[in-house]
């Protein structure tokens with residue numbers, strides 16, 4: 300059997316955050332060593348809060364914010380200051396809380412002028428990736444240094460939902476969705492090939508509410524989007540979870556190490 304996703308379980312969010320910080324900073328250093336910047340994609344949902352707990356903590360190690368290029372793994376087709384915006388959430392939870400005087404990261408938001416047309420919104424965001432990751436003629440797929448993803452209680456990740464036709468997308472980097480089962484219905488998302496091509500993928504899932512879906516993802520797979528990411532990334536994929544989320548899940552939990 301090929302290499303499998305790493306499952307790291309912690310007693311609570313505090314210990315999870317310590318490990319997540321070490322992991323993100325290792326990815327940051329690898330990205331900077333490779334190309335001078337750290338290209339990271341982030342989800343919305345519960346992730347930004349945990350990420351803030353990890354990255355805003357004091358530490359001897361350094362978050363080099365001015366070397367970060369932040370992208371969105373998915374985004375809702377709403378204005379940037381809307382309550383449903385993943386950017387607004389990341390801003391409120393993390394970006395607005397960076398210590399005073401911090402040189403900020405470069406954050407690539409969607410272009411709000413295309414909100415009426417999700418295909419155009421997705422195409423424009425894809426062009427943002429093309430500009431950042433070099434010309435699409437020479438790069439088959441963008442290669443993120445790290446994607447930080449959430450896992451919905453139905454096994455969705457980004458805005459890739461179970462059984463949705465978008466899971467069969469093979470050519471677009473960014474795709475529109477008009478019928479997201481979770482509101483709001485209109486969104487854009489990185490596609491599965493892009494997610495699977497990332498150097499590293501880290502999922503964060505906490506709370507007993509995720510237990511059922513964690514069992515299904517790790518024991519059966521069932522074609523769930525999160526399971527498809529696991530299958531396509533092997534040990535480049537790491538899950539940071541709390542014990543409550545994986546109680547009763549039959550899958551080897553590894554002690555965390557870099």
Ligand SMILES: O=C1O[C@H](COP(=O)(O)O)[C@@H](O)[C@H](O)[C@H]1O
Pocket residue numbers: 341342343344345346372373374385448449450451452455456457458481
């Ligand atoms: O709608 C979304 O949900 C997922 C999962 O959210 P969570 O609250 O269960 O962590 C999130 O990863 C995605 O970015 C968001 O648009």
